[in-house]
Amino acid sequence: MPEAVQSHQSSNKPFVLPAKPFAPEDESALREALKRCSPSTFEAAVQFRKTGNPEHLPAVVIGVIERFVEPDLRIKLKDADDDLRLIEDLGVDSLTMMEIVILVEDVLQMSINNDELRNLRTVGDVKTFIDCKVRGMELPKPTKFLPIEQIAAVMPIQPPFLFLNEASVSSSGANGKYKITGQEFFLQGHFKDNPVMPASIMLEALGQLAVLFLLEGAATEPGKVISPNTIFFTGCEGVRAHRVCRPGDILTLSIKPKRMKMPLATFEGAIRVGQEKAAIAEEITMTFGFAEAPSQPIPVAAAIAAKPNGSNGTHSPTPLRAAVNA
Secondary structure, X not given: OXXXXXXXHHOOOOOOOOOOOOOHXXXXXXXXXXXXXXXXXXXXXXXXXXXOOXXXXXXXXXXHHHHHOOHHHHHHHOOOOOOOEOOOOOOOOHHHHHHHHHHHHHHHOOOOOHHHHOOOOEHHXXXXXXXXXXXXOOOOOOXXXXXXXXXXXXXXXXXXXXXOOEEEXXXXXXXXXXXXXXXXXXXXXXXXXXXXXXXXXXXXXXXXXXXXXXXXOOOOOOOEEEOHHXXXXXXXXXXXXXXXXXXXXXXXXXXXXXXXXXXXXXXXXXXXXXXEXXXXXXXXXXXXXXXXXXXXOOOHHHHHHOOOOOOOOOOOHXXXXXXXXX
């Protein structure tokens, strides 16, 4: 089973760190450190320090981030959206990020290397990073952010049937956005004088996000990649539409892998408009297959270094040509 799903599943298993002594003076020091955070943040930190249960970590992390976010932006953290970007959405610059990390280190009694912070770009990245550090697990691959140009470059589905404007992909799932412009071809007949996005197209958008995860986020066998020509929809279960979606609405999509074993991958998915639930799919299942990973181009320096002494390059044109073409 791919590492992405293994990590996702193992993180849901009950896990408790060995409890450490937590004296009254420790609680006083913790209260002082978190004096500008919410009471719920302090309580979650106390429970973690007393029990070692990582289930309390998300509340601590969100509470600490909230402490350093401007008041008018804190409402974005209310639902603890893992896709919130630290810089673009919350205004957290590199210096503020260091302040957040120092406080988290102090509260959770752990050490974080500065180099480990470079790939933390979303709230979800921070939560996953802290959880892995506490559990002693290998850190996941950093989140990839893909604008529409990159999405179209890797997806087998193309406009006008591509319903993703932007996306982020990590080892544990993918998130995306799509704005209903009102110019979509299907709105000409669904419905007359009352354009509504079909629920089937919303399900298609979730499926496309799952395809993107398979291509950009799923772990594969050594030397293998998932071929875009092998991914096909096979079925779905537990689909519910909760809200009518119209032109002007921005759909926020999310999918998470539930099971992956070649040739089948099953995901759970959800769509929101703002804070309102629009649609859910308990299971979306697809087939997929592997292909040989493309060979990496040889860097120019490596190609030159590999040439025999005294060679004028006439007897080994292939590596050099590959290097120049790269």
